[in-house]
Amino acid sequence: MKNDIDIYYNRGNSYFELGKYDLAISDFSKVIEIDSNHEDAYIGRGIAFNELRKYDLAISDFNKAIELNPNYPEVYISRGVAYAVQGKLKKAKEDAIKASQLGDDRLINLMKQNGHW
Numbered sequence: 001m002k003n004d005i006d007i008y009y010n011r012g013n014s015y016f017e018l019g020k021y022d023l024a025i026s027d028f029s030k031v032i033e034i035d036s037n038h039e040d041a042y043i044g045r046g047i048a049f050n051e052l053r054k055y056d057l058a059i060s061d062f063n064k065a066i067e068l069n070p071n072y073p074e075v076y077i078s079r080g081v082a083y084a085v086q087g088k089l090k091k092a093k094e095d096a097i098k099a100s101q102l103g104d105d106r107l108i109n110l111m112k113q114n115g116h117w
Contacts, residue, residue, distance in 0.1 A: 005031050005038065012044055021048040039068040047078055055082040073104035080107045089116055 012027030028045035031038050046061030062079035065072070080095030089111075096107035111117045 001034060005034050008034075009038070009041060009044070012041070012048075016044060016048055016051075019051075021051045024048045025052075037068055039065045039072070042068070043072075043075055043078070046075075046082075050078060050082055053085075055086050058082045071102060073099040073102035076102070077104060077107045081110075084111065084116065092116070 008027045008030040012024045012031065015021070015024035015027060025045050025048045028041045028048065031041035032045070035041070042061045042065040046058040046065065049055070049058035049061060059079055059082050062075050062082070065075045066079070069075075076095040076099040080092040080099065083089070083095065084092035092107070092111065093116075096111055099105070099107050108117065
């Protein structure tokens with residue numbers, strides 16, 4: 001089982017890097033089927049959904065990743081980006097603030113650069 005998880009997860013990352021987001025999503029989903037608490041698979045799948053502009057699906061995966069590990073700023077940044085492109089700036093700001101509290105100001109800086117702060 002652990003071997004399968006590693007194989008699917010690593011291949012999902014490879015597909016993502018190649019821009020094959022649907023295949024990445026498929027492999028990350030297989031990881032989640034095997035281990036529903038694999039936060040990195042939710043994050044990877046969420047980022048792939050973001051790339052495909054499937055923001056509601058991305059947000060759902062980021063929510064699950066945050067439920068599993070609320071102290072990872074990258075997830076708040078990714079979810080905040082999904083909110084921002086949907087025009088949900090209040091929620092994006094909340095995620096930017098949370099990421100900043102966890103030590104990562106990238107989303108705040110990005111929102112300031114784009115005049116959304």
